[in-house]
Amino acid sequence: MFDAMRRPMAALLAAAVPLLHAAERAPGAAIAPVYALAENTLVEAAGVQAHKASFFAYDGSGWSALRDGDRIGPPRPLKWYSRSDGRFCTHAPERSYREADCRVVAVDGDRASWTGEDGRAGTGQVLAGDAWNLEQRWLQRPVRALAGRDAVEALIGRTFVVAVLGDDRPSGTESGAYRFEPRGRGQMLVPDPGNSADRIAGASLRSFRWTFTPERGLCIGVEERSPEQGDCRSVRLTGDRMAWRMSNGGGAYGRVLAGDPRRLSAPAREAARRLRARLVGQTLVVRHRDRPERERGIRLLPDGEGRVALRGAGSAGTVRPLQWLLRDDLGLLCLSDVPASVRRLEFTANECFGVEADGDILRLQPRSGTALTGRILAGNAWDL
Numbered sequence: 001m002f003d004a005m006r007r008p009m010a011a012l013l014a015a016a017v018p019l020l021h022a023a024e025r026a027p028g029a030a031i032a033p034v035y036a037l038a039e040n041t042l043v044e045a046a047g048v049q050a051h052k053a054s055f056f057a058y059d060g061s062g063w064s065a066l067r068d069g070d071r072i073g074p075p076r077p078l079k080w081y082s083r084s085d086g087r088f089c090t091h092a093p094e095r096s097y098r099e100a101d102c103r104v105v106a107v108d109g110d111r112a113s114w115t116g117e118d119g120r121a122g123t124g125q126v127l128a129g130d131a132w133n134l135e136q137r138w139l140q141r142p143v144r145a146l147a148g149r150d151a152v153e154a155l156i157g158r159t160f161v162v163a164v165l166g167d168d169r170p171s172g173t174e175s176g177a178y179r180f181e182p183r184g185r186g187q188m189l190v191p192d193p194g195n196s197a198d199r200i201a202g203a204s205l206r207s208f209r210w211t212f213t214p215e216r217g218l219c220i221g222v223e224e225r226s227p228e229q230g231d232c233r234s235v236r237l238t239g240d241r242m243a244w245r246m247s248n249g250g251g252a253y254g255r256v257l258a259g260d261p262r263r264l265s266a267p268a269r270e271a272a273r274r275l276r277a278r279l280v281g282q283t284l285v286v287r288h289r290d291r292p293e294r295e296r297g298i299r300l301l302p303d304g305e306g307r308v309a310l311r312g313a314g315s316a317g318t319v320r321p322l323q324w325l326l327r328d329d330l331g332l333l334c335l336s337d338v339p340a341s342v343r344r345l346e347f348t349a350n351e352c353f354g355v356e357a358d359g360d361i362l363r364l365q366p367r368s369g370t371a372l373t374g375r376i377l378a379g380n381a382w383d384l
Contacts (some may be wrong), residue, residue, distance in 0.1 A: 028080065032249055033084045034165055036107035037085040039243040039253065041131040044124035053132045054090065056080050058241065058253035060166040063134035075134040081166045129236060144240050150235040152212045155180040159262055160242055163254040181262040184209050217281055263328050272328035276356045283381040286364060286374030299381040300324050307384035310335060331355060
């Protein structure tokens with residue numbers, strides 16, 4: 001099961017298209033504490049016998065709690081982020097950021113030291129993972145934690161979506177994805193950062209081989225490279241969150257999703273291509289949700305813009321501009337009538353529909369409520 005090959009992401013593309021995932025670079029002095037603290041716990045003194053522990057999830061969230069003797073208080077949520085000047089900042093989610101929330105942090109092995117905005121210095125210890133079980137105490141349910149071989153076996157048949165450390169925005173944060181298949185095979189995806197409207201067509205896809213050994217961890221090889229020609233990473237999987245740490249202090253962090261949601265396998269990518277070809281440039285006609293005697297016509301243009309109009313009883317048929325995004329990876333079609341002069345890069349959940357096309361039959365499923373059914377007409381059938 002664990003026979004494969006490996007090389008670091010820096011060489012994932014040919015020399016003509018050099019690319020390195022930001023999450024996998026060896027960290028500089030300013031960012032190094034972030035890699036050391038992400039998905040780990042910082043314990044510091046908070047009195048004669050009291051200690052405070054803070055767990056930092058990769059997405060900028062986390063929890064903290066106080067322990068006095070043998071008693072651990074209830075965990076409280078926190079927000080964290082880093083600054084380019086090397087300061088590491090934490091604060092309660094219910095209030096905004098303050099300068100006093102930040103401190104300059106250094107980590108050497110499992111020892112941390114810092115200087116706050118008030119000039120006060122402190123030291124603490126970095127423990128692996130959620131050492132005080134703050135997450136499961138906050139959620140009040142067990143959180144499955146796996147490491148080493150168990151974590152790697154749990155990846156098979158699933159997709160690791162790489163995220164940007166400390167970035168908790170709901171979208172736009174992915175910096176790549178890996179789909180792990182049985183027998184040491186897989187595919188990796190690097191989205192085109194300048195093409196938000198078409199992540200599949202604008203992405204770079206490479207097949208890879210993977211292997212695992214207890215000594216070296218999880219290793220990936222692209223093309224002819226072997227594990228011996230690159231470094232490998234230790235793996236820790238907590239619930240659906242994964243930390244993939246390199247020996248040089250860097251790493252990749254993100255979530256593990258079931259199946260192939262990013263359309264990395266050949267059949268899934270072909271299905272996404274067919275769906276896009278079936279919708280873009282055509283006219284989509286659906287019944288108005290509240291007025292079934294009316295129909296809404298939608299035309300999707302290739303550049304993420306489009307046109308929409310109503311027809312039927314009491315409607316003027318005025319054509320309005322439209323912006324759209326087809327999330328091939330999620331099977332979502334997102335629509336907004338915000339003018340094109342205000343370019344939309346993100347859409348809310350209420351603006352997105354699950355989309356299915358079967359021949360000329362169209363089905364749009366809103367976040368809640370009854371699905372909308374309609375037709376796909378060839379070309380600009382409504383003169384939009």
